[in-house]
Amino acid sequence: MNHNPLDKHAPQPVVTVLKVAHLAIKNNNYLVVDPVTRDALLIDPAWQPDTIGAALADAGGRLRGILLTHAHPDHVHLARPLSEQHRCPVWMSAREVAASGFQAERLIAFDAAPWQAGSLRVEPLPTPGHTPGCVCYRIGSHLFTGDVLFNEGCGICPDLDAAYAMYDSLELLKASVAPHTRIYPGHTYLAPPGLTFASVLERNLYLQFRDRESFAAYRLRPGQDPRKLFDFR
Template identity: 60%
Template sequence: MNGSFIDFRHKELTPQVTVLKMSHQFMINYNYLVVDPITREAVVVDPAWQIEKVDQALADAQATLSGILLTHSHLDHVHLSKPLAAKYNCPIWMSHEEIDASGYRADQLVGIDESPWIVGKMKIQPILTPGHTPGCICYQISDNLFTGDVLFAEGCGICPDTEAAYDMYTSLDHLKRVLKPHTRIFPGHSYGRQPGRIFSQVLQENIYLQFRDKESFAAFRLRSGQNKSKMFNFR
C-alpha cells in the first residue's frame, strides 16, 4: 500500500486519513486522502507529484474522489489538481482570495469562503489563514486540520514581507483560539516531526506559537541570516 493509514478513533464514526508522502527532485510534500467511512466519498488535500499514489490510495480505500482541497496556489500544492479533477470529474476548491491574488484557473475550480459544506457525511470547514499567501486557507474535517504551509509541527510558512508576517501572526493566533487541544495537525511539509501530532503538542513545542504581539513575531519570522540551509530550522 502506498502511504500510511492513520485512523485515530473509531473508523466507523470518523473520517479516515491516509498520509501520502510525495517527492519530486529535492521537494517532499505531504498530501492527504480523507475518506468518509460511510459513503466512501473522499477528498484529497494539495495533491502534487505522484498521481499513482493517489490512485492507489483511492483503490485501497475503495473510495471515490469527490473533490480536491487546495490550501494555496503554489505549484507544489496544486500540481496534480487539474489532472485529478479531469480524471475523476470532481471540483477543485480554493479560497476566493487566493484565486484573485494568484490568478490560478482550472475548468473545475470553485471559489470558496469560510462557509462549510458536506462531502459524503463529512463536514468540510474552511478557515481563512492568510500570511504565507494572501488567500491561504486551512480545512478542518472532524478532529483533523489540514494546514498546507500555514502551520507546520516545527514552525510556519515563509512570509514575503512585514504585512504578510502580520497576517500570519493573526492567522496563527486565530487557530490558537479556535482549535481544540486534541485536533490533529496535518501540514504540507515535515521538518522532523511526523504529520498528525495533536495541537496541544504543537502549541507547546512550536516557537512561532509563543509570540504575544505581531511586531515581535514579524521581526523573528523575517530575521536575517535565513539562507536555504537554515530556512527550515525555525530557531
Template identity: 60%
Template sequence: MDTDRIDGGDDVLAPRVFLIKVARQVMKNNNYLIVDPASQQAVLVDPAWQIDKIHAALASTRSTLSGILLTHAHFDHIDLAQPLAEFYNCPIWMSRREIEASGFHARQLVAIDETPWWVGGMRIEPILTPGHTPGCMCYLIGNNLFTGDVLFIEGCGICNGPDAAFEMFESLELLKARLHPDTHVFPGHTYLRPPGQRFADVLGHNMYLHFPDRHAFAAFRLRKGQSESRLLDFR
C-alpha cells in the same frame, strides 16, 4: 509505506486520514486523502508530484474522489489538481482570495469563502489563514486540521515582508483561539515530527505560537538568512 492511515482516532464513524508521501527532486510533500467511512466519498488535499500513488491510494481505500482541497496556489501544492479533477470529474476548491491573488484557473475550480459544506458525512470547514500567501486556507474535517504551509508541527511557512508576517501572526492566533487541544494537525511538509500531532502538543514545542505580539513575531520570522527555499528554520 508511501500511504499510511494516520487519523489517530478509534471512532468508526470519524473521517479516516491517509498520508500519501510524494517527492520531486529535493521537494517532499504530504498529500492527504480523507475518507468518509459511511459513504466512501473522499477528498484530497494539495495533490502533487506522483499521480500513481494517488490513484493507488484511492483504489486501496475503495473510495471515490469527490473533490480536491487546495490550501494555496504554490506549484508544489497544485501540481496534480487539474489532471486529477479531470480524471475523476470532481471539483477543485480554493479560497476566492487566493484565486484572485494567484491567477490560478482550472475548468473545475470553485471559489470558496469560509462557509462550511458537506461531502458525504464529512463536514468541511474552511478557515482563511493568510500570511504565507494572501489567501491561504486551512481545512477542518472532523477532528483534523489540514494546514498546508501555514502551520507546521515545529514552525510556520515563510512570509514575504512585514505585512505578510503580520497576517501570519493573526492567522496563528486565530487557530490558537479556535482549535480544540485534541485537534490533529496535518501540515504540507514534514520536518522533525510526523503529521497528526495533537494541537496541544504542537503548542508545546512550536515557538511561532508563543510570540507576544505581531511585531516580535515579524522581527523573528523575517530575520536574516530566510529565503523562499527555506520554509522553516529552527535556529
C-alpha cells in the same frame, strides 16, 4: 445505514498520509475518507499520480473533490488532471484565486462558509500570511494546514504585512482549534503529521509570541540561510 456527518458520535474520517516528492521538494498529500460512505477528499495533490491513485483504490473511495490550501505549484500540481479524471470539483479560496490567477474547469472559489462534500463536512479557516488567500481545512477532528502551520514552525512570509497576517492567522488557530485536533501540515521536518494541536503548541516557537511586532521581527530576521528556512532544529 444512514450516516449523519454532523453527529458527534459518527465515525471520524480516516486520514492517509501520502508522502510524495519531486527532485528536492517533499510534500505531504492527504487522502480523507469517510469510513461509512467511502466518500473521499484529496488535499494538495502533487507529483506522484500513481501513489495517489493507488491510495484511493486501496481505500475504495469515491473522490468527491480536491481541497487546495494555496496556489504554490507543489500544492496544486495534480489538481487539474485529477479533477478531470474523477470529474470532481477543486476548491480554493476566492482570495487565493484572485491573487494567483489559478484556473481549473471545475474550480469552486469559496469564502468562509462550511460545505458538504458528499458525507464529509469541510470547514475552511482563512489563514493568510504565507500567501494572501491561504486556508486551513477542518474535517472532523483533523486540521490540514498546508504551509501555514508546521509542527515546528510556520511558512515563509514575503514581507512585513504578510508576517503580520501570519501572526493573526496563528492566533486564530490558537483561539479556535481544540487541543485534541490532529494537525496535518503540508511538509514534514522533524515530527510526523497527525500530532495533536496541544503537542504542536508545546513544541512550536512561532505559537509563543504575544504580539505582531515581535513575531514579525523573528519571522523576517536577517541572516537566515535560504537553504535552511524550514530547518527548525
